[in-house]
Amino acid sequence: MTAETAIAIRPTGRPLFRRRSAIPGFTLTLGVTLTVLSLIVLIPLSAVALKAAQLSPSEFLAVAFSQRAMAAYRLTFGAAFVAAVINGVFGVLTAWALVRYEFPGKALVNALVDLPFALPTAVAGIALATLYAPNGWVGSLLTPLGIKAAYNPIGVTIALVFIGLPFVVRTIEPVLRDLSDDVEEAAASLGAGRLSTIFRIVLPALGPSWLTGFALAFARGIGEYGSVIFIAGNMPFKSEIAPLLIIIQLEQFEYAHAAAIAVVMLAVSFLMLLIINAVQAWARRFS
């Protein structure tokens, strides 16, 4: 960056952003980037909006916000939120243990945290469904307690906890690592207890990255399909997630209806993207 600015302030007499870089290939690479981006992502994505626009406004509302769709949104957003909260708690603890403590098997734990990024979602889905089914390893322990963990909203939440965990851990970890312990030492030397140091010094400093990790996990959760459908049970109004609703509409060849639900989901996803960017911009002001 500094080298660049040094060159940029040379009196060339041209506005800064028009300055031609000495490095070749700009037109070619930007051209390829924009072409591929448009063909693969932007133009196909616009198809959803155009298809949904074929419906009249009242039709759109009837489809996108039908009672069944509303139940699916409530489940999808609710389960994603609860899962993100659970990951918010255990993600901080995991990051804390990985950064601050030494313990046997730490390298293995560190590698394992990324498992949800590497494991195909369908594999996670059938494994979780088998584990938490009433006759599964975990399910058979929960059934005598009167807890049903699979084929209901709890199952959906379990799958989303699996999917979302690394987002929280990997977002908090670098910030925690960079957090200098000078401040903690200062607080301690001024007489703050360990707990009050953590709650008043450390956790507030982690706030923006925690929020980013939470939002990333939540955003991934609302779109998730593969790991959820096997354990969800997929009962309309009870345990049917929004992405499944799109698939059901597609199977009935109701393409415009599928697009209408997709528009709602995309709107929420883009909102989450804006929030994540805003949080990160806000966090940069402190660093």
Place this chain on the structure above:
Amino acid sequence: MAAHRRSTDDPVWAKVLIIGLVLLFLGLVLVLPLAAVFAEALRKGLQPALEAISNPDALAAVKLTLLTAAITVPFNVVFGLCAAWAVAKHDFPGKSLLITLIDLPFSVSPVVAGLIYVLVFGLQGWFGERLIDHDIKIIFAVPGIVLATIFVTFPFIARELIPLMQEQGVSEEEAAVSMGASGLYTFWRVTAPNVRWGLLYGVLLCNARAMGEFGAVSVVSGHIRGLTNTMPLHVEILYNEYDFVGAFAVAALLCLLAIVTLVLKTALEVAQPAVRGRSGH
């Protein structure tokens, strides 16, 4: 070192409690599912599991998954290098918007990713009739599977390369160019050696996702056995037919893929600490 930092050390009981909670949680959420896959696959012994994997439909699924990854990963490498070169080595207005747009597929549900290609290339889609006239199948065929996989893995490599190339600045490339090196030569001899580990990291994650993608591929595949079934889709079909040994045997293969990915990724992070954990995906 510990002696100097006593004031910021946690009491032993807190350490034990936190580590214990973390291990319990990770054991329940991550280790148990992994163990369950292998246990279920081997429930009736090794033989039925091996038979399920060597079944012709399973082999066709393995082939299609490998083919999909073999197209998707190089495509995203070329795209990622182009995008990173344009964004990191040059200045232009709208740069941060471009980066956001490249990241966009991460925020789109895989099911929606499949849906958009059905809307473009499907029977009722924009090009539906024209494709039928020319006897070209994209949806419910291999091209659709590849397209949907490219969409969901689109940001992986670009996202890894852009911050890495931005950090490295432009001075080395400018020096090479000012001494008369061509653009391509500069890239191969100056930039590529600096970013190869970051690139490899992106390739690993991209490949794992490409081989494992389920939602997007499920929408465009049509689930035709032996023809348009990838490994994850094959797992779903066997599972829904109550062929649990078969489903988990194929799933175990995918688990091995995940484990190899994690091992390589960890080795890379240990050998090249500079590349670790950029994207968070």
